[in-house]
Amino acid sequence: MRYSQLLLPTLKETPAEAEVVSHKLLLRAGFIRKITSGVYSYLPLGLAAVRKVERIVREEMNNAGAQEVLLPMVQPADLWIESGRWEKYGPELLRFKDRHQRESCLGPTHEEVITDLVRREVHSYRGLPLNLYQIQTKFRDEIRPRFGLMRGREFIMKDGYSFDASEAEAGKTYETMHYAYHRIFSRCGLKFRAVEADTGTIGGSFSHEFMVLADTGEDTLVICRKCTYAANMEKATAMEPAAPSEEVALLPLAKKETPGKRKVEAVTEFLGITPRELVKTMVYLADGKPVAVLVRGDHEVQPVKLKNLLGAIDVELADDKQVFDATGVPTGYLGPVGLTIPVVADREVARMRNFVVGANEKNFHCLNANLGRDFEVERVADLRMVTAEDRCPLCGAELELTRGIEVGHIFKLGTNYSEALNARFLDNEGQERPFIMGCYGIGVSRTVAAAIEQNHDKDGIIFPLPIAPFQVVLLNLSPNDEAITAAAEGLYTALAKEGIEVLLDDRDERPGSKFKDADLIGIPYRVTVGKSFAQEGLVEIRKRATGETVSLPLAQVAAELGARIRAELA
RNA sequence: CGGGGCGUAGCGCAGCCUGGUUAGCGCGCCUGCCUUGGGAGCAGGAGGUCGGAGGUUCGAAUCCUCUCGCCCCGACCA
Numbered sequence: 001m002r003y004s005q006l007l008l009p010t011l012k013e014t015p016a017e018a019e020v021v022s023h024k025l026l027l028r029a030g031f032i033r034k035i036t037s038g039v040y041s042y043l044p045l046g047l048a049a050v051r052k053v054e055r056i057v058r059e060e061m062n063n064a065g066a067q068e069v070l071l072p073m074v075q076p077a078d079l080w081i082e083s084g085r086w087e088k089y090g091p092e093l094l095r096f097k098d099r100h101q102r103e104s105c106l107g108p109t110h111e112e113v114i115t116d117l118v119r120r121e122v123h124s125y126r127g128l129p130l131n132l133y134q135i136q137t138k139f140r141d142e143i144r145p146r147f148g149l150m151r152g153r154e155f156i157m158k159d160g161y162s163f164d165a166s167e168a169e170a171g172k173t174y175e176t177m178h179y180a181y182h183r184i185f186s187r188c189g190l191k192f193r194a195v196e197a198d199t200g201t202i203g204g205s206f207s208h209e210f211m212v213l214a215d216t217g218e219d220t221l222v223i224c225r226k227c228t229y230a231a232n233m234e235k236a237t238a239m240e241p242a243a244p245s246e247e248v249a250l251l252p253l254a255k256k257e258t259p260g261k262r263k264v265e266a267v268t269e270f271l272g273i274t275p276r277e278l279v280k281t282m283v284y285l286a287d288g289k290p291v292a293v294l295v296r297g298d299h300e301v302q303p304v305k306l307k308n309l310l311g312a313i314d315v316e317l318a319d320d321k322q323v324f325d326a327t328g329v330p331t332g333y334l335g336p337v338g339l340t341i342p343v344v345a346d347r348e349v350a351r352m353r354n355f356v357v358g359a360n361e362k363n364f365h366c367l368n369a370n371l372g373r374d375f376e377v378e379r380v381a382d383l384r385m386v387t388a389e390d391r392c393p394l395c396g397a398e399l400e401l402t403r404g405i406e407v408g409h410i411f412k413l414g415t416n417y418s419e420a421l422n423a424r425f426l427d428n429e430g431q432e433r434p435f436i437m438g439c440y441g442i443g444v445s446r447t448v449a450a451a452i453e454q455n456h457d458k459d460g461i462i463f464p465l466p467i468a469p470f471q472v473v474l475l476n477l478s479p480n481d482e483a484i485t486a487a488a489e490g491l492y493t494a495l496a497k498e499g500i501e502v503l504l505d506d507r508d509e510r511p512g513s514k515f516k517d518a519d520l521i522g523i524p525y526r527v528t529v530g531k532s533f534a535q536e537g538l539v540e541i542r543k544r545a546t547g548e549t550v551s552l553p554l555a556q557v558a559a560e561l562g563a564r565i566r567a568e569l570a
Numbered sequence: 571c572g573g574g575g576c577g578u579a580g581c582g583c584a585g586c587c588u589g590g591u592u593a594g595c596g597c598g599c600c601u602g603c604c605u606u607g608g609g610a611g612c613a614g615g616a617g618g619u620c621g622g623a624g625g626u627u628c629g630a631a632u633c634c635u636c637u638c639g640c641c642c643c644g645a646c647c648a
Contacts, residue, residue: 012597012609013582017641037640262648282647300647317646331648477607512608530607
């Protein structure tokens with residue numbers, strides 16, 4: 001491709017709308033342009049990067065035995081009503097009516113459609129296992145789209161769905177997909193981790209997220225420094241707390257005035273204790289009903305764990321007014337002793353003795369509260385966020401908290417959808433059984449953004465070779481010089497013959513601009529034909545990632561690059 | 571949905587508070603000269619319904635009302 005013919009509008013200045021580095025660079029490098037909030041057009045280079053990721057995804061999915069299909073983006077409400085998600089899915093589901101006033105929606109995901117297809121076409125175990133995937137534009141009407149391709153409303157996704165005859169088969173399929181995902185992200189040249197995850201609104205029993213490691217990631221991962229344990233914050237647990245020490249004598253409960261001290265920090269400072277000796281009482285509304293949650297003063301409630309414990313569809317923290325309405329106590333002085341709403345406790349609280357709690361009275365706290373003596377709770381469970389001080393639940397080693405970008409998510413769905421949509425097959429004994437399903441997503445456009453978050457410097461993008469829009473950018477520094485131009489053109493042809501994807505910068509621009517643009521768009525190898533060719537017959541090869549440079553005679557350049565690129569992609 | 575901010579040339583911004591020639595600046599773009607290994611220089615030029623509608627006024631980018639769009643923060647720890 002010739003730069004002079006390419007739509008590649010690079011920007012010197014960063015558009016004001018961009019916050020994170022991948023968004024800034026995608027705009028500056030002329031890869032994408034915004035059309036409206038959370039919706040982008042892909043320009044040639046942006047699309048080229050997307051296609052690279054897609055190609056790797058296709059190869060690995062096909063290798064893993066999956067088949068590609070293409071499902072509709074516009075879906076009838078009927079199917080969603082049948083699965084129950086027309087009610088459950090919230091405002092993220094963009095709904096509209098067609099000209100016949102039929103309710104429809106834009107597909108944010110395709111469990112309903114695929115299950116409908118399979119229930120119509122597959123009726124026997126002989127047709128199983130079946131693993132279908134597609135690469136398609138999805139639409140989710142996010143509350144707040146942001147960060148460019150990282151959290152758009154419209155985005156390109158690979159979604160796959162598997163159908164198996166038994167749990168054991170489904171488990172194998174899950175493992176196959178897990179492995180395929182490892183291959184995909186490895187081949188994309190990304191540093192990533194697979195972590196245990198909560199299943200969220202998709203539902204199901206078991207899931208892993210594939211996270212690209214980057215400080216700017218929106219998610220926090222918990223990784224063991226020693227063993228293989230890795231989980232996201234919603235799922236991560238700490239090593240079980242030690243059993244309560246019976247030797248600590250229970251002291252008498254005592255009320256103490258704590259005027260104006262509401263926050264943990266203020267209360268503990270006032271009483272001269274640490275947050276580890278206090279239990280805070282948080283009120284949540286679980287599907288609208290108040291429930292109090294007890295956690296140690298230095299811990300935080302993990303709402304997803306609470307939601308799962310209660311079996312609620314939605315939990316949210318109550319605001320001050322809701323707390324007062326439910327308990328008659330102003331926030332800051334709440335405690336479990338004498339509280340009338342249901343109370344659950346984090347398991348850490350269960351081993352504490354003689355701790356401080358709110359007195360359920362303005363400006364008062366209680367000292368020496370004890371679970372079992374002064375109050376009871378309905379459930380004790382792991383309900384808190386893991387912290388960097390916690391230990392690995394598997395091996396007891398130190399945990400590390402790090403940031404990541406979710407680029408893939410795989411789920412064991414079980415029979416959630418096949419039951420809801422009555423999708424059944426006959427097994428080898430003539431028994432009618434629901435399909436055991438799994439679903440497997442990859443954010444293709446987000447993977448491109450994540451790759452940039454992970455691989456960039458002050459000058460621009462540094463693409464991993466496998467997903468770079470071009471492998472080589474060839475700079476003709478003097479398009480008006482016959483000898484140099486002839487050399488560059490010849491090299492362009494030679495590189496193409498080597499099977500190398502090359503962008504020839506044949507623009508009548510000054511060298512500085514060409515260097516700057518080459519750095520910005522992040523092409524892995526830069527080849528320069530200029531002054532040193534005119535003087536010594538040498539052409540420079542520079543690796544974008546390392547800046548390492550070699551000068552070679554013109555005739556050797558194509559072979560050298562071909563060898564390097566083949567070696568890197570092998 | 572709550573709070574804040576912004577819409578002026580393709581991009582980044584000034585002007586608005588305190589209304590008044592022809593609405594500016596930098597970058598980019600076009601023409602010419604010049605220059606050619608890290609976003610040069612000189613000269614000339616094109617490009618604006620000042621987001622939209624209504625209002626106040628002799629007069630509105632500027633003041634008022636409504637509206638549309640975009641961005642940021644929050645919606646999770648008392």
